[in-house]
Amino acid sequence: MTDATPRPPSAPGPRPPAGRDAPARQGQDSDEAPLFGPGSQFQQFFDDPRWALTMIRATVLEAAHPQIGAALIDNSVFVAHPWRRLWNTFRSLQRMFGADEQAREREAARLNRMHARLSGTDARDRPYDAMDPGVRAWVVATLFESTVTMCRLSGQPLEQTAMERLYAEYRGFLAALGDEEGRLPPTLHEFWQYYDRVVEEELENTEALRIILYKLFDHLPAPPLLDGLPTVWAAGRALAGPVIGTITVASLPEAFRRRAGLPEIPGAQTLTQGAYLAVGLARFLPEGWRRADGLAELLALTPDSDDPRARTVAAVRDGVRRAGALIRLITPVPAQPGPPAPAGPPRGAEEFFDAVLDQTGDGYLDWPDLAAMARELAGRLDLDEPQETRLYDACAAWWRELQSALDTDGDGRVSRQEYAAAVPALAGPALIRVAEVLFDATDTDGDQRIDADEYRALFRTAFRREMPDGGAAYSRGAFVQDFLSFMAGRRRSRAYDSLLADS
Incomplete structure (x- = not known):
């Protein structure tokens, strides 16, 4: 596969958010329900348990688009860190469809900066660009159409007015990103023509689609909270994985299934409808038990x-x-060794390479892996453009240093073997700079120490009464030392594992 040429990150300016004017452009009257926040059609589905199946289906349809599939393979952490990607996607949708207009504009700017950094060529030397307006429109289209399909498969199809309202909200979502609304047809009738055309003419059986359907669920790691129950998780995954894959394939458009050669399993349609109906019964549980944000936080x-x-x-x-x-x-079953303790001896070189450095899960260390680290760190801290660019620049300098020191065969990336042969070279001056930039970004009040709230923002964990250095706050020196020790593979750290190693 031809990777995108690594380059120092640029600082693209965000497209002007259009969310403020979107309702007026879509004919919303003051007495109508809002496009975003409480009272919107989207909010009615956000805590619906069926939406988990909807998101999987929409992701598969996105991955079937050649440009999106290539971008996922080259840049996404969905293989190595699927739970992290799920959490980040959930939080992004929550901000974009929430009532806080400033939060929506800030999130739209962040998404635009992130997508502007994702471009390259696929295995057939075809260019891809995450900022392509047609590609972005297709992502929104899959979310809308999958929500409609969710209701239809559950035996509760949306009424025409509700469907039109939901479509207006998704067009407003696209407009909030700064894209032209015309990239999605203005009427629902025209949308279905557009959707059928893309399905029949543009979608492919991409590598990313095959990974999601046939590999991801079979090897899905346990979420951080359940990491200590490998046997229980493996047993549940072995049962649920094939079922999820089967119902996802069966729910895809027939024209695409036929052209992509996806298997047609007897009884799959009945199983799919039964699964949507069964999952939908969870809607009748107490509200506190089915809140999507509470469940997502628990898994994280x-x-x-x-x-x-x-x-x-x-x-x-x-x-x-x-x-x-x-x-x-x-019983005569021999005891199985348990998982390694979260703290203890350092990881082996190859284990550290797989768990921390190879963020995209392709078996190599290259710029997309370090860019994925920068995206995660910037997202945790909700950095604005100048701070985010400083972090990307520091990570880009670190990548150039690593490439110079470790890429012995000159192929533009670092293999496990190359890394294991020169582990000490990992912690050089550029990595120290990354640690310092990260400390500055975390230290939001500039008092040269990280307090409990700042610590929690970075590591997404509850404050455990004592900072890692034993004091009331995390000093710059202690932070940099711990970061270097972890990134050089010399020391395990539960906090940094949760940041960069956990799935």
Whole structure:
């Protein structure tokens, strides 16, 4: 595969947000429901458990677009860190469709900066560009159409007025990104013609699509909170993975399934409708049990968090372990070694390479991996454009230093073997600069120390009463030292694992 030529990150200016004017352009009267926030059609679906299936289906349709599929393969962390990508996507949609207009404009600017950095060529030397207006329109189209399909497969099809309202909201979403609304047809009738044309003429059986359908669910790692239950997770995944893949394929447009050669499994359509109906029953649970943001936060919690929910799950996990130990005592099944402790001896070179450095999961270290680190760090801290650019510039300098020191065969990337042969070269002056820039970005009040709130913002974890250096705050020296020790593979760290290594 031909990768995008690594280049120092630019600082593209965001397109002017159009969310403020979108309602007027779409004919919204003052007494109509708003396009965003409470009362919108989208908000009615946000906590709907069926939307999990909808997001998977929409992602598959996105990945089938040649440009999006190539961008995912070259730049995305969806293979190595699927839960992180899910969390970030969830948070982004929450901001874009929320009632806070300033938060929406800030998120739109962040998405535009991120997408402006994603361009290159695919395995067939075809260019891709995440800022292509047609590509961005297709992403929004898949979300809308998959939501409509969700309702239809659940036996509760949307009424025409509700469907038109939802379509207006998604067109408003596209306008909030600064794109021309005309990239999506103005009427719902014209949208279905547009959708059918793209499905029949542009979608392909891409590598990214095949990974999502046939590899991702079979090898999906446990979310951070359930990382201590590998056997239970593996058993559940073995049952759920093939089912999710089957119902996703069966829900795709028939014309695309036929052209892409996707398998037609007997009974798949019935299974799909049954799955949507069954998952939809969760809508009748108490509201606090099915809130999407609460579930997403729970899955993202680290096992050692002070959050009461994490302690509850940890207690359940300990009970499962004790039950497993009892079963092993009375059965001839040999005991299996448990997962390594979160703190202890350093990782081996190849383990550290796979867990931390190879963010895209393609088996190599190159610029997209470090760019993915920069995206995650910038997103955690909600950096504005100048700070974000400083971080990207520091990571780009680090990549040039690594490439010069470790790329012995000159292929423009670093393999596991090249990394393992020269591990000490990882922690050079450029990495120190990354640590310093990250500290400055985290230290939002500029007092040269990281307090509890700043620590929580970066590591997305509850404050554990004592900072890592034992004081009331994290000093610059201690922060830089810990960051270098972790990134050089010399020391494990639960906090930094949650930042860069967890799935």
